[in-house]
Amino acid sequence: MLACNLNKVETSNNLSLKTVGFTVSFFQAIADMTTDWNAQAGSNLFLNSSFLSALEAAPPSGTNYRYGLVKKNGQQIGIVYYQLKKINLYLSLRLDAYIPSSFKDKVWHGIKSFLAKRINQYVLVNGNMTLTGNNGFFFNSSISDIEKFSLVDEVSDQLVCELRKEKIKVKAILLKDYNSEEKPNISDWKFSEFQVQPNMIMNIDQKWDSFEDYIMAMKSKYRVRVRRARKKAESLEKRQLSLEEIHSYADDISRLYKNVAEQAGFNLFILPKNYFYSLQKQLKHNMKLVAYFENEKMVGYYTNIFNAGELDAHFLGYDPTCNKDCQLYLNMLYDLVDDAIQLKAHNLILSRTAMEIKSSIGAEAQDMFLYMRTINPILNKGVSSALSYFKPKANWKPRSPFK
Numbered sequence: 001m002l003a004c005n006l007n008k009v010e011t012s013n014n015l016s017l018k019t020v021g022f023t024v025s026f027f028q029a030i031a032d033m034t035t036d037w038n039a040q041a042g043s044n045l046f047l048n049s050s051f052l053s054a055l056e057a058a059p060p061s062g063t064n065y066r067y068g069l070v071k072k073n074g075q076q077i078g079i080v081y082y083q084l085k086k087i088n089l090y091l092s093l094r095l096d097a098y099i100p101s102s103f104k105d106k107v108w109h110g111i112k113s114f115l116a117k118r119i120n121q122y123v124l125v126n127g128n129m130t131l132t133g134n135n136g137f138f139f140n141s142s143i144s145d146i147e148k149f150s151l152v153d154e155v156s157d158q159l160v161c162e163l164r165k166e167k168i169k170v171k172a173i174l175l176k177d178y179n180s181e182e183k184p185n186i187s188d189w190k191f192s193e194f195q196v197q198p199n200m201i202m203n204i205d206q207k208w209d210s211f212e213d214y215i216m217a218m219k220s221k222y223r224v225r226v227r228r229a230r231k232k233a234e235s236l237e238k239r240q241l242s243l244e245e246i247h248s249y250a251d252d253i254s255r256l257y258k259n260v261a262e263q264a265g266f267n268l269f270i271l272p273k274n275y276f277y278s279l280q281k282q283l284k285h286n287m288k289l290v291a292y293f294e295n296e297k298m299v300g301y302y303t304n305i306f307n308a309g310e311l312d313a314h315f316l317g318y319d320p321t322c323n324k325d326c327q328l329y330l331n332m333l334y335d336l337v338d339d340a341i342q343l344k345a346h347n348l349i350l351s352r353t354a355m356e357i358k359s360s361i362g363a364e365a366q367d368m369f370l371y372m373r374t375i376n377p378i379l380n381k382g383v384s385s386a387l388s389y390f391k392p393k394a395n396w397k398p399r400s401p402f403k
Contacts, residue, residue, distance in 0.1 A: 014071075015162075017154045024080070024155050026162055027067045030056060036069055040079045045307040046128060046135040047081060050282045058278035060130060060269035062086055066163075068155050070139070078139035078148075080155045083125040084168070087268060121171040124160060126152060129268055131312070132199045132351040132368065134178050149184040153191075160375060172383075175371040183369050191371035192383040197352040197394050198365035204340045204348060211338040214362075222360070222401035226334060229327040236326060237293040238335070241301075246277045246289055252298040253289075256317025271315065276303060279314075287314075290335065294322060302332045304339055311336070311345040329354075333361050356396040365398065 013025045027033050034049045041047040056065060068080040127136035139148050152175065160170045175191065177199070178184070184191075208214050215223050241249065254273045261270060279287055283305060291301040300318035304311050313336050318328045333350070340348040350358045355365060374380040 015158055017070075017151070017158065019151065019154060021073045022151065022154070023071050024158055025069045025071075026159060027069070028065065030065075030067060033067065033069060036076060037067065037079055040069075040076060040138055040140070042138050043308045044135065044138065045283070045286060045305065046131055046133075047079065047138055051279075052081070054278040054282040055130070057282075058272045058275040060271055060275070063129070063269060066124075066159055068159065070151060070155065072142075077143055078137060078151070080126065080137045080152055081128070081135070082156075082159065083127070083129055084163070084170075085123055085125060085129065085268065086121065087123050122163075122168055123172045123174055124156060124163075124170045125174045125176065126156060127174075127176040129176075130271075130315075132177055132349065134176075134182055136175060146184075146186055149186055149189075170375060172372055172374045177368040177370060179366055179368060184371070189371075190380070191373045192380070193369055193371055195367060195369055197355065199352060199368050200350040200355055200358040200363040201366050202337065202340070202348040202350065202358075202361065202363040204337075204345050206344065206346075208341050211334070211341060214337055214341060217403060218401050219403055225360070229330045229334065233292075233326045233328065233331045235294065236299070236322075236328075236331075238290060239293075241289045241291050243277065243280050245291075246280050249291065249298060250274065250277065253291075253301060253317065256298065256300060256319065257315060258317070259320060260317050276315075279303075279305075288339075292318075292322075292328065294326075299326075300328045300332065302336065304336060306343055306345065309345060310347045310349055311340040311343055312349045313351060330357060330361075333358065337361060355394060356399065359396070360399040360401055362401050 014023050015025070016023055030037060030049045030052045038049050041049075045051055052065070059065070062085055064084040066082040066084060068082070069076060070078040070080060127134065137148065137152055139151070143151070156173045160173070163170055179199075205217065208217070215226050218226070246253070250273050253276060257271060276289055280289065286307070287303065287305045289301055289303045291298050293299065299322040300316070302316040303314040305314055306312075316332060318332075322328050336348060336350070348363070350363050359365070372383055374383060
């Protein structure tokens, strides 16, 4: 079991780490250390206090936050960000809504349900469950890559000990998400590596000045596909909503979001009704919510966030009937491409799910690696097998739309 280091130095909230000379201070609110935090956050908006404040004001269901300031010999050298979440795997996998069709299917569903119901515990997540990508820590250049992961490991252990004082028993630690270049290269790494669905990323050609340039870079059949989809959506009115409009349309936005969220095969949380209002209020021009209307009724919307030269497609929602009739989801993807071109973004981050349709607009799959370990070292030996068993299966065919 985890042996907690209870040594404190300098102040009541400054805890010594195992590595000599390093300490960490923990906070529950970003407002308690905004200046020190932002000084270490770098250019990543998703680690900036503005974005984190928005999440605090409108947290996804069952999510709490912890922040760690790391010092070396008294000098601040990094930050570590956590989301604390009690995960019910049975409900997250939506096994309660699945109806087996055969005897064999019933047996496997029964086994999976039995095991999943026993995973109902607190998980400490280093990173952000509402995003795809590495948004869990930042250290200055004086810290090597190996030291970074070792420090995150130590800080995580120390936070688990602090949470015990709050009567919160963390059963596992999760580090997310790393591409092949960001992966930890540590021989005695205690975490089990696993993969879920890839991140779909589209490189934006900097020679494109308009959406028409994007279309002309495509093969003939994909150009036809774009124009056909655009024609089907001609009856829809599209406009970017102001902060006040996001507030006034909160019920519609929440309803459309749930239409999509409830279709997902795996879902760890539900966004609160004021989530997008809180984001827009904090991020201002770095975020936008674009809504689609049919006969003055909202039938869909998408959101995006501009972060350090990349456009990150965030959450969306739509009416299923309109999606079918107007190819609304496909048109949203095209509009996101258009936004990225106008912003001169280098990449459009489309995240996981719906890989084939995202591939058809020009996105490519980037493998993402996650790392988990349980607090109990005996149970930790079975983590790899358990994760592979519950991994969602995705069968899709990559497309190549460009000439």
